[in-house]
Amino acid sequence: LEEIVQLEGPQTIAGLIVEPVTGTNGVLVPPDGYLQGLRALCDKHGILLIADEVMSGFGRTGAWFAVDHWQVVPDILTMAKGLTSAYVQLGAVGLRQKIADHFSAVPFPGGLTYGSHPVACAAALATLAVMEDDRLVDHARETGALMASLLADLATRHPSVGAVRSIGLFGIVELVRSRETLEPLAPFNGGSPEMTALGKFFREEGLYTFVRWNYFFTNPPLTITETELREGFAIIDRGLAIVDASVTSG
Template structure:
């Protein structure tokens, strides 16, 4: 086997020939070949640099190539690369204790998974086992993962191909409707939820599952009072509240977890992505003590070969250490104010910008044809010539981020500098000049 490195074209050609890319017709994929990464940037084999304005999948929170996380992974590989999940080891023990210290309220027991989808799968399994009830309520503007159960929990169109899916999942109305600038009034949203609970029968509902801040469906931030009201509804009816913090957790919003902004303690919390900054796969289901205690005498019917993987746990511990040592949670809140000012500048300059939303370093620029009608620049679950031009310009100028439907996401690593934010928003600014040409009138 040759030790000569593959060229960028060879990497792409072989990857397209022998591997499948997700959420895509394979003939349409145009992947970026990546050779290495550092800080807020990654590079192709032929030397092109990209500013990573999406932290890959909203997950490389501590930036690329942090030597502290890398060393922890190397050390763990040298001592204990794997132990089966029926065994106990030091990284597992230490990570459980550490997560108990940083999670909201009395959440202090954890079931470790391979990632976010499996965390949500096991969260609903645990909720059903604990309550003896079957139904799970979830929203349309949501994404909870690509496995069978998580795909049914997901509201967005990616679930369509997997339907009918698992039984027992019921939708309730979103607090932010598609094609509208502002969220719905809190009282109205909460009444809608109460109505669904009434129609479905509260005693049949095991849990209400929500992304605390909605991620790929628009960076939708619940108005104050919504999460508190949701908690109160669950308490009234003995329903568990599950908060999916896979994307919003670990400093992304300027707090350890997004629920911390609202003073709410969920019964179950799911996490992944920023847990290890995606240096290695790991997810977790955190739960309050009464739920964990239920399984002292009752079987937890859940299992994974890589549950509590030593290397994943070691990576998570090191990552959490970086958050603390570098003050990244607080930094995300501070830099989030800088990001918000860039959003506002784009709104004031470009008529194609219908709305911007952000909380910490979790942001979205939403493009429209007309601010008054708020007609999106691309349809629901679709694209347009305008958005294709915008996306192509960003890529050409070396900015990597998600462009989905009519939105441009702005989710850089928590280590991002003011200069890097200015660089990224400068490229977005130039791309929006193309979008402005498609504004009505």
């Protein structure tokens, strides 16, 4: 990244946008030091660090925000989904004081038809109150530890499982045709009869989750109980037993 910044010229880069834990593209949890390194790189060159926490924010990873796991403070942080528990549409942007101060003197030339809509803001306040009262972030972290062990267990017992990853209640299972070649069970940006059948099985069993290409997510509500989590993983277990038949070897 340092090389790319030098190649482009740091003065040409206003901001660096990153999902601290990449979501839809595979629950990619960065190694310790990565986000701290980005922070240092941005500081060195006067580049704003922008964290997209639309998916990873509000307790999903077992911390209020994913950046908290690495004690990194971005300059700008974007939020949505969990902010209202998705009952009402709302997005929000957090700014460090020095950036907010800039806009107290300079008008921000942006506007949305429903910006700061009172109903959405009320839903956000209610959501945050429940998250605090019910200690949902702690719950996500604690239940997330159980989910990590349930995911690891799937990986040991099902040859179709190529990889599992999770942080808090943000998890993913990647399926392969062969553990030797790691050939995905469906191609990039495509589907396969096995993945369609697995998605159908989940729905028929009452498990609603995001199935995409050769993987599916395990992102339960932050209120999930241990019993419910185990119930969900029992359905996944049965679904994978069917998929295992497509595994060629290894």
